[in-house]
Amino acid sequence: MRFTEHELTVALTAAAKPVAAAQKRGLRKGRQDPDAVWSEMTGYERYQVLDALGGQLLPALVALPDVEVATGTRPEFTDAQVLAAVEETLGDAPGGRMRRKVVVAARVAVLRAALAGLPPRSDPDTLQVPDSL
Known part of the structure; x- marks a missing residue:
């Protein structure tokens, strides 16, 4: 599928937010808002995720x-x-069949989160440029 650079960036960020929230230790003690966790992270922490x-x-x-x-x-x-x-x-995932199933399931979930975060497709021919440019 051909995605624009903007779409890929938005999709990756949409998938990274719940992953970052899941990595926080406080998640096990109580639910944390992925957007709040993401905004509290430093730029380097976001980059790592x-x-x-x-x-x-x-x-x-x-x-x-x-x-x-x-x-x-x-x-x-x-x-x-x-x-x-x-x-x-995926290629050759280390471990046996069970580990591969877990890795596939996790990546499918992350991919679904990325696809859910994609912005609606816009038509480049109908984009309007603001007069201030």
């Missing part, structure tokens, strides 16, 4: 099949398409 996820998530996003996306909507993928993209980009 984005860097770790980028190597796993971006190849899977690119491996998704091309689908027609109407202006104003988000791309939609079936569970089979998402699973196939993750398995295609």
